[in-house]
Amino acid sequence: MTRRKNQEASMLDIPALGPAGPYRTKKRTAVADASGITAVYLSAVPGLVVSHWIDQLRAHAPLPVGEMAAVLEKAADVFETEEVLGDGLVAHERRVAALTGTPLAVVRECDALITRTLRDVRRAPSAARPAGCSPVGTDVSAAPAAGALWCRTADVFAVQAAGNSPGVHAMWLEALALGYRVVVRPSHRDPLTPYRLVSALRQAGVPAAQLVLAPCDHATADLIVERSDRALVYGGQDVVDKYRNRGDVLLQGPGRSKLVVTADADRAAGVGIARTGALHHAGTACTATTGVLVERDPAGFAAELAASLAKAAPAHPLDDTAVLPCMPQADAERLAAAVLDRAKDAVVHLAPRVERLAGEGSSAAVTPSVVELASAKDALLGYEVPFPCVWVAPFERGDVSALDGSLVLSLHTADRALVAEAAQLAAVSNVYQGRPTSWLHPDVPHDGFLGAFLMRAKGLAHDA
Known part of the structure; x- marks a missing residue:
């Protein structure tokens, strides 16, 4: 009491x-x-x-x-x-x-x-x-006479x-x-x-x-x-x-942010970029990497990424080393089960685990997951959950349609033509080359400029 x-x-x-x-x-x-x-x-x-x-x-x-x-x-x-x-x-x-x-x-x-x-x-x-x-x-009197x-x-x-x-x-x-x-x-x-x-x-x-x-x-x-x-x-x-x-x-x-790794790119660097993006803000941010499309040996890439993400250890959120989200154990179990249920026809390279944390209540962390899909057309490529969960699929350079519908699309490639083609996709907000999907810069808008939504140009002509 x-x-x-x-x-x-x-x-x-x-x-x-x-x-x-x-x-x-x-x-x-x-x-x-x-x-x-x-x-x-x-x-x-x-x-x-x-x-x-x-x-x-x-x-x-x-x-x-x-x-x-x-x-x-x-x-x-x-x-x-x-x-x-x-x-x-x-x-x-x-x-x-x-x-x-x-x-x-x-x-x-x-x-x-x-x-x-x-x-x-x-x-x-x-x-x-x-x-x-x-x-x-700007005061009207200080604005150009016609503008x-x-x-x-x-x-x-x-x-x-x-x-x-x-x-x-x-x-x-x-x-x-x-x-x-x-x-x-x-x-x-x-x-x-x-x-x-x-x-x-x-x-x-x-x-x-x-x-x-x-x-x-x-x-x-x-x-x-x-x-x-x-x-x-x-x-x-x-x-x-x-x-x-x-x-x-x-x-x-949902961000459904994706990374593309082409055959000409450095493989180890690509795994590092994918890992950084997957763990961004404990995997809960809309700019965290959800899908990775790999041009050469996606199975091997998924295995390497799984080995890297498996090193992310559960920790209490107040621990300075924590990189994974924590939540009530029942919620964590539901999330992990939902991923495994959807992945039953895919290749699970790293299954999510629910790790109970010490202390009062029922706090638990959810460990990362890496699942290999047979096709970039699989809808699971954009399935988001609030922990680090990555879906890996094969990529064909001649078909960029699978890349659309991404808040952030990052391309680990030396192919500038591919980057230019990706930049024209209507349902992609941000396009990065050689950076994690979580990369941030004050001059780069998150999803367009808010001002473009809130403001408009109003024509003005007045006597100077």
Whole structure:
């Protein structure tokens, strides 16, 4: 009984953050940690309240663009140095790792991405802006007498966040920089990162009526999308199917990121690139490598990759050496079983295992899997699970159609013509040569520029 009382006393009770400040509700969602033990109670904001908040956001004038950029830069310092929910940054990152099962090193990397983005928030809007447009926020009198302004297409931007990686919260900061009012619906898996970020932004000077955090159920999340002008929505294939024909919704669904290894490429380097991509963010990121297409001896490549990935040892998420995701044992067993069930007609070079971890609850890690497919046309090449799982298939250089439908397509090859051909595939967002699918650079958009979705060129002619 004493232990239970101590656990309840240590649980976080996280409110929503509305236009008038913290907002607590009688209805709360219990959030379990990676061991299956409830660790957080999260307020669940009802639809009528969220709808009213969106009306308030829409009526609020945003901070001027120049002033907002300075505020966002200041927010990076607040995020790193101030206590939120009683935690400094180090304690916060450990709490996120324990809650989500994401390795601590990954949480640190993602938080560094968030603060880097805050400090360099002018970069993305500048990169996305058409050359013929004056910068966002340009006064009409200072614009060319005949030209174009880069302007918002709407006022309120909604974010239905994912919980697979804290780094997703670096994505929507650009919307604030562009003058949008933003409503963030956090994932139930990780409400801690967005709460810390929104709190830091408000403390730095973002008006509460320009940015709200609205935890809620799925029905209310749908309402947020409907009541907002633009929305960034994360989810699985069911979410993609639901919103695929909506021009006001930017979807972040399964990445199905792939690597191609041609016969002329260095084999050992190709295995290394595949391993790095497969283990990226514990295999849970949309840019982690899901499929590998090999031109010469795919069976041998699969065996070599399996031998390399087999060295990834299970560890508690708070261990600095952890590279694999952790979750309740029952969830881990379901995931491993789902992969083995789908692979029953394929060649399993490395079967996923569920490794129980020491400690309270039922936390377990899922070890990597490598499965060889007979054809690049096999639908399993794009089957994603939230742990390192790679499907290897043969590649024929004359047919690049199997490469389409990839968030990231990496080609380990010296054939520039093949890279150029791959770059023309309509359903490929990013094309890399000789890099893991997880490679990142501040000048390379994740999935196109967010500004292209939020902004438009508006013609302008005026008397000089």
